Amino acid sequence: MSNAALLTLAEARARLGQRDISADELLQACRARIARWQPRINAFIDTELRHAGAASGPLAGIPLAHKDMFYRAGRVSNCGSKIRKGWVAPQTAAVLERLDAAGAADIGTLNMSEFAYGPTGHNEHWGDCCNPWNPDYITGGSSSGSGAAVAARLVFGALGSDTGGSIRLPAAACGVTGLKTTWGRVSRHGAMPLSHSLDTIGPLARTAEDCALIFQAIAGHDARDAITSRAPVQVNLMQRPLRIALSSDWIEQNAHPEVARAVLAAAKVLGATREVKPPAFDTLSAHCLTVMQAEASAQHLQWMRERPQDYSSAVRVRLEMGYPIPAAQYLEALRLRTSHLEQFVSTTLAEADAYLCPTIAVPLPTREQTGPGGGPDMPKRLADVTRLTRWVNFLGVPSLSVPCGFDSRGLPIAMQLVGRPFAEGTLLAAGHAYQRETDWHRRLPPE
């Protein structure tokens, strides 16, 4: 194999099983690509081996790396921040324990937005993470390093967290597959909190099949995270039929023409023909922001009192937003969540297994356009990028972002498939079916 790092996780696993390749060869292939790509994209924070892979297990010997917010006892988790720079974790995250038990190698920590509170991949403390397809453009955030590292084939998969789009945005912007899990599906024990009513953990990988392998290793009840469900973790990638709903008119009228064309073409491949009224994206997104900002600001209250100067200006502004939100408004948003979830399932998904829409409906902006010097258009650009992700977090349902094309600048376009609570298996089956018919996920960023 000329470059083992270019295999998918499932392919690498099969080659390891056949003894066509060794775990050490996989690791060296990844390390060689990290050495070449890291100066260009700044995806890694630390490349020191954190956990050696095992000889057995469903992910035996597979090199992974994770967002720098999943704690490992005795090791540093900087959380993308100055405030937690050099902080040594006292415990290991449940998800890392499970990946260790599955035999995966943990080969470093990945860049992220400061405290996972930013949708672009900018980071003034650790340096911006850059898009492998063109470093002038954003990676999406907050799991920026996870998206960039998987896209550049530096690792076979990575964990991210998704509170308002932080797995799906970098997956979409970097051209990889990302699974936002159901709220309560994956334990958050030992992971940095942002907003407890919305935080979820999931994989970014090259394919839906690869995401399924990581998802099955990490999902399931954990007594240390009281909200985790006992719902069985079932994935059958050959599950059929798959009934997919969409709102073609909304996509044509609201998405950029290149995005609309790619997503509607993907819908045809998936046989998505059930037209439905779109969910109230903007209302749900506003409720999501109410909950996220109130909870994140409460989580950071002590540091905002004592060390406000140690936050970047962007994160400090976001945290300031949460304090004036009235408690009644915050709790009313949480009460409305039940009604909106029931409405989504009983109307949008009444005759479908998944709802299809773009992950990002606008052309990807540059880092300059969305950074500290972005000017008066910057807030609108950020709102456009996140318009179609937050509503999913408010409902708490799963969503799979899948690459489905490229724009005229050569940057990835993605769709997302949104399902019922705990229906990750259905979404992964749909993503897998699509990727058997297309090759967007196999394309490589220019060397």
Add this chain to the structure above:
Amino acid sequence: MKNLTHETIENLFGTLGVPLAPGRAERLAPAVNGLNVADPLREKLPFEVDATTYVLAQERCR
């Protein structure tokens, strides 16, 4: 809900002990007030629903 004024916001920050740069409250007010959106489901919200009933809804909606 009524819109918050920048004076109210400044007082809130003072109460919480969080420093706020001069002029920030004026810029925060419209952003915070913008989150208080109209929602037709608000009027139909049953009295008995609270934040914890969402977990039960998740099970019903599987």
